[in-house]
Amino acid sequence: MPALDDHVLAVPLVDHHVHGYWLQTRDRGRFENGLNEANVEPLAAFDSAFDTQIGFAVRAHCAPVLGLPRHAEPDEYWARRSELGDDEVARLFLTAAGVTDWLVDTGFGSGIADLATMGRTSGGRVGEVVRLESIAEMAAAADGDYADAFRRILRDRTASAVGTKSILAYRGGFPGDLTEPSAADVRDAAARWRAAGGTRLTDRVLLRFGLYEALRLGKPLQFHTGFGDRDCDLDDANPLHLLDFLRNSGDTPVMLLHCYPYEREAGYLAQAFNNVYVDAGLSINHLGARSPGIIARLIELAPFRKVLYSSDGFGPAELHYLGARLWRNGIGRVLGELVAADEWTERDAIRVVDLIAHGNARRVYGLS
Numbered sequence: 083m084p085a086l087d088d089h090v091l092a093v094p095l096v097d098h099h100v101h102g103y104w105l106q107t108r109d110r111g112r113f114e115n116g117l118n119e120a121n122v123e124p125l126a127a128f129d130s131a132f133d134t135q136i137g138f139a140v141r142a143h144c145a146p147v148l149g150l151p152r153h154a155e156p157d158e159y160w161a162r163r164s165e166l167g168d169d170e171v172a173r174l175f176l177t178a179a180g181v182t183d184w185l186v187d188t189g190f191g192s193g194i195a196d197l198a199t200m201g202r203t204s205g206g207r208v209g210e211v212v213r214l215e216s217i218a219e220m221a222a223a224a225d226g227d228y229a230d231a232f233r234r235i236l237r238d239r240t241a242s243a244v245g246t247k248s249i250l251a252y253r254g255g256f257p258g259d260l261t262e263p264s265a266a267d268v269r270d271a272a273a274r275w276r277a278a279g280g281t282r283l284t285d286r287v288l289l290r291f292g293l294y295e296a297l298r299l300g301k302p303l304q305f306h307t308g309f310g311d312r313d314c315d316l317d318d319a320n321p322l323h324l325l326d327f328l329r330n331s332g333d334t335p336v337m338l339l340h341c342y343p344y345e346r347e348a349g350y351l352a353q354a355f356n357n358v359y360v361d362a363g364l365s366i367n368h369l370g371a372r373s374p375g376i377i378a379r380l381i382e383l384a385p386f387r388k389v390l391y392s393s394d395g396f397g398p399a400e401l402h403y404l405g406a407r408l409w410r411n412g413i414g415r416v417l418g419e420l421v422a423a424d425e426w427t428e429r430d431a432i433r434v435v436d437l438i439a440h441g442n443a444r445r446v447y448g449l450s
């Protein structure tokens with residue numbers, strides 16, 4: 083499938099959910115931990131992140147970007163990475179990703195590349211995705227009425243942002259009441275939260291309030307769903323629990339991120355609601371050589387105009403590149419098989435690649 087293969091290799095990507103890379107990786111232990119999403123502790127002494135799908139994928143696909151042979155051994159890889167230094171490693175990976183636009187979740191962490199650094203290092207454009215829980219913490223610290231402060235800060239912080247993001251999955255999960263709370267309930271909950279210090283929002287009323295303010299804003303609202311670290315109860319991050327919320331969500335685009343292992347459930351929601359979109363960011367990186375499976379499952383039911391690309395890269399700059407590399411390989415393989423079986427035409431396959439790579443993101447986020 084030469085035309086499809088060539089197209090997939092070169093197609094420009096919009097990475098619609100990504101974070102800054104670590105400015106300093108420091109030591110190999112931290113690097114290897116950066117290749118593990120779910121475990122919040124240092125890896126066990128007997129273990130190595132190189133002995134995982136993502137570790138093998140780093141050796142297969144990232145090693146050549148650093149001038150090493152494909153499948154370079156872990157020690158050789160780490161030595162080369164250390165020799166080049168973090169700045170050069172980041173430059174190599176971000177420019178090799180073929181990403182024209184990075185939509186960056188700026189919600190957490192210090193010591194990571196900010197928007198300007200992401201733009202400078204990659205040569206691409208950057209857009210900001212603002213976390214609702216961060217807005218809530220700013221509103222808790224502000225003077226006066228909480229709801230007014232939240233609305234004002236949300237408006238100011240998103241004036242130049244492309245979207246918002248909720249980590250409700252990490253703050254109690256999706257099951258339960260997700261209707262809009264009354265003004266009186268918001269006032270009482272805010273008073274309680276402020277009295278308790280106003281940090282790390284877990285109050286359900288205020289979390290619900292933030293979601294509806296984001297819907298009213300109208301910019302795409304991203305949700306962490308599925309796979310994450312173990313602080314998030316995976317059962318409660320199943321996007322099917324968002325059904326009632328989605329029924330009330332109007333026209334504002336809702337972006338279901340990561341999705342694994344609920345990509346089929348997410349695909350169903352993308353079919354069921356005009357405003358629901360899905361991606362397999364993060365999951366593709368961690369599934370490595372098995373990622374064509376999730377790419378295939380995501381497009382079983384989800385309409386092709388509702389699927390987006392993201393890496394969810396955070397930490398090691400490898401992840402900003404690897405997501406793109408694995409997605410290109412995976413979509414090429416999955417669609418190539420459909421064309422070879424004469425189920426799809428090559429022309430249609432190329433058109434769908436364009437939709438997922440950048441077309442859908444440009445439309446939903448209003449990118450030029």
Ligand SMILES: [Zn+2]
Pocket residue numbers: 099100101187394
């Ligand atoms: Zn993320």
